Amino acid sequence: xxxxxxxxxxxxxxxxxxxxxxxxxxxxxxxxxxxxxxxxxxxxxxxxxxxxxxxxxxxxxxxxxxxxxxxxxxxxxxxxxxxxxxxxxxxxxxxxxxxxxxxxxxxxxxxxxxxxxxxxxxxxxxxxxxxxxxxxxxxxxxxxxxxxxxxxxxxxxxxxxxxxxxxxxxxxxxxxxxxxxxxxxxxxxxxxxxxxxxxxxxxxxxxxxxxxxxxxxxxxxxxxxxxxxxxxxxxxxxxxxxxxxxxxxxxxxxxxxxxxxxxxxxxxxxxxxxxxxxxxxxxxxxxxxxxxxxxxxxxxxxxxxxxxxxxxxxxxxxxxxxxxxxxxxxxxxxxxxxxxxxxxxxxxxxxxxxxxxxxxxxxxxxxxxxxxxxxxxxxxxxxxxxxxxxxxxxxxxxxxxxxxxxxxxxxxxxxxxxxxxxxxxxxxxxxxxxxxxxxxxxxxxxxxxxxxxxxxxxxxxxxxxxxxxxxxxxxxxxxxxxxxxxxxxxxxxxxxxxxxxxxxxxxxxxxxxxxxxxxxxxxxxxxxxxxxxxxxxxxxxxxxxxxxxxxxxxxxxxxxxxxxxxxxxxxxxxxxxxxxxxxxxxxxxxxxxxxxxxxxxxxxxxxxxxxxx
Numbered sequence: 001x002x003x004x005x006x007x008x009x010x011x012x013x014x015x016x017x018x019x020x021x022x023x024x025x026x027x028x029x030x031x032x033x034x035x036x037x038x039x040x041x042x043x044x045x046x047x048x049x050x051x052x053x054x055x056x057x058x059x060x061x062x063x064x065x066x067x068x069x070x071x072x073x074x075x076x077x078x079x080x081x082x083x084x085x086x087x088x089x090x091x092x093x094x095x096x097x098x099x100x101x102x103x104x105x106x107x108x109x110x111x112x113x114x115x116x117x118x119x120x121x122x123x124x125x126x127x128x129x130x131x132x133x134x135x136x137x138x139x140x141x142x143x144x145x146x147x148x149x150x151x152x153x154x155x156x157x158x159x160x161x162x163x164x165x166x167x168x169x170x171x172x173x174x175x176x177x178x179x180x181x182x183x184x185x186x187x188x189x190x191x192x193x194x195x196x197x198x199x200x201x202x203x204x205x206x207x208x209x210x211x212x213x214x215x216x217x218x219x220x221x222x223x224x225x226x227x228x229x230x231x232x233x234x235x236x237x238x239x240x241x242x243x244x245x246x247x248x249x250x251x252x253x254x255x256x257x258x259x260x261x262x263x264x265x266x267x268x269x270x271x272x273x274x275x276x277x278x279x280x281x282x283x284x285x286x287x288x289x290x291x292x293x294x295x296x297x298x299x300x301x302x303x304x305x306x307x308x309x310x311x312x313x314x315x316x317x318x319x320x321x322x323x324x325x326x327x328x329x330x331x332x333x334x335x336x337x338x339x340x341x342x343x344x345x346x347x348x349x350x351x352x353x354x355x356x357x358x359x360x361x362x363x364x365x366x367x368x369x370x371x372x373x374x375x376x377x378x379x380x381x382x383x384x385x386x387x388x389x390x391x392x393x394x395x396x397x398x399x400x401x402x403x404x405x406x407x408x409x410x411x412x413x414x415x416x417x418x419x420x421x422x423x424x425x426x427x428x429x430x431x432x433x434x435x436x437x438x439x440x441x442x443x444x445x446x447x448x449x450x451x452x453x454x455x456x457x458x459x460x461x462x463x464x465x466x467x468x469x470x471x472x473x474x475x476x477x478x479x480x481x482x483x484x485x486x487x488x489x490x491x492x493x494x495x496x497x498x499x500x501x502x503x504x505x506x507x508x509x510x511x512x513x514x515x516x517x518x519x520x521x522x523x524x525x526x527x528x529x530x531x532x533x534x535x536x537x538x539x540x541x542x543x544x545x546x547x548x549x550x551x552x553x554x555x556x557x558x559x560x561x562x563x564x565x566x567x568x569x570x571x572x573x574x575x576x577x578x579x580x581x582x583x584x585x586x587x588x589x590x591x592x593x594x595x596x597x598x599x600x601x602x603x604x605x606x607x608x609x610x611x612x613x
């Protein structure tokens with residue numbers, strides 16, 4: 001009987017010892033995670049995965065693993081892990097927050113809204129939603145000391161100033177100062193918080209004690225900017241002290257302050273001759289009731305500054321300057337838009353427009369309404385681009401194509417680029433064998449239009465293709481070296497891609513440009529061969545150039561890398577021969593081969609590219 005009890009006691013002791021060892025291992029994994037909080041070493045991730053596999057009841061291990069995967073640029077794994085944890089612990093607040101940190105903002109908004117429906121989580125949900133709007137959700141819960149928490153609140157206040165959320169700034173700064181009264185960022189923010197709270201004398205006293213230096217914070221270019229925003233021009237002038245600022249932006253602020261007090265001659269003396277200075281002159285004249293003078297001067301101003309917008313990658317956006325100056329610029333531009341009939345295009349080319357821009361989007365996302373100002377700019381570009389093809393006009397066409405593509409008008413964007421698809425950007429690029437970037441963009445836009453139409457009918461195949469291409473990308477660039485879910489090799493991925501419709505070619509060509517450079521492309525090119533057409537030749541030629549080593553080859557290139565590039569170049573060369581039916585010299589190799597195909601495109605593109613209407 002005693003022996004039986006001794007055996008039972010021994011087994012129980014071993015079990016307790018095993019549990020203690022497991023708990024110690026979990027604690028060690030968490031300690032290592034905290035040590036490498038922002039580097040997420042692979043051994044830390046492995047330890048956390050082992051911890052949740054041994055005992056999945058520790059929420060802190062799940063949260064740590066989700067964060068470590070996200071820091072390691074494995075957001076897909078992080079989201080998958082978060083969903084797995086939430087299946088085990090439905091609705092757990094910490095897991096909901098952890099998942100909200102690793103998903104896209106719209107999904108995070110829904111998750112945090114659901115969090116607020118739980119008892120006792122309403123205030124926390126409001127705080128997290130505020131951080132989400134400020135793009136600071138990632139920082140929640142990272143501060144471990146009072147100084148770090150104060151620094152986090154200083155960043156919140158700065159983002160609020162940058163985004164125009166002024167009402168909460170005084171409260172946030174005050175909360176931070178209670179945690180750390182001498183934190184430098186909070187001390188710098190204090191005069192702004194006081195001014196926004198209406199405590200102007202206290203703000204001025206702190207500012208003058210600090211040497212009356214105008215320190216930019218958020219969209220405010222200094223305390224003078226904030227005081228002007230709050231309607232205090234006298235104090236704004238006093239905040240500069242007795243000296244005239246050398247910085248042009250500060251001089252413009254001082255000019256606006258004098259103009260607000262009716263001192264227009266003094267304000268004029270502080271302005272220069274740039275486009276924004278002329279916008280301020282327009283505002284000053286309008287305040288003085290000189291509308292007729294503005295109308296007479298407007299054509300000369302538009303003519304003088306119009307070249308600033310022509311040929312740029314985007315029209316000037318002076319109204320986005322923020323603070324008092326941005327408001328003044330926007331008001332001047334708005335008046336011009338309202339009162340100069342038929343001059344919208346010229347106004348936009350010279351000064352920009354008064355409407356805020358919308359977010360950009362990509363081909364497989366649902367269309368979002370493009371701004372009226374962008375539509376006006378499209379019309380202006382169409383009228384302004386002459387038939388001659390100079391580098392200046394090429395840049396204008398690229399702007400127009402980008403705007404049309406943002407509006408999902410892929411065919412129109414493609415037609416915009418077609419006439420100048422063979423124009424070399426520079427003699428260097430023509431000599432080195434680079435295919436013209438416009439030709440590549442034109443080719444990809446054509447395929448994006450096809451993909452967009454297909455996505456309306458069969459979104460599942462597009463999603464599946466993106467997932468498969470992501471596997472190839474992750475395996476190549478060492479995402480997930482531990483093979484938590486082993487990446488399949490290229491043969492398996494290509495086999496599955498072959499089962500999908502040919503309309504996914506746009507995704508394949510895009511991957512050929514971005515993800516596959518410097519690797520063995522032979523298998524990937526074999527997949528593309530049955531689907532590509534002559535219009536896709538620019539993309540293949542550009543890939544051939546990227547897969548060709550410069551002459552002489554850079555030092556340190558291994559034999560394995562040389563062999564990869566040779567296989568890729570040979571595969572692309574064979575594909576181009578089959579696609580074009582051309583009889584290229586057999587002895588062509590390396591850079592000579594890339595130059596040959598670039599010249600082939602220049603010779604034959606007129607027959608391939610349909611002329612734009």
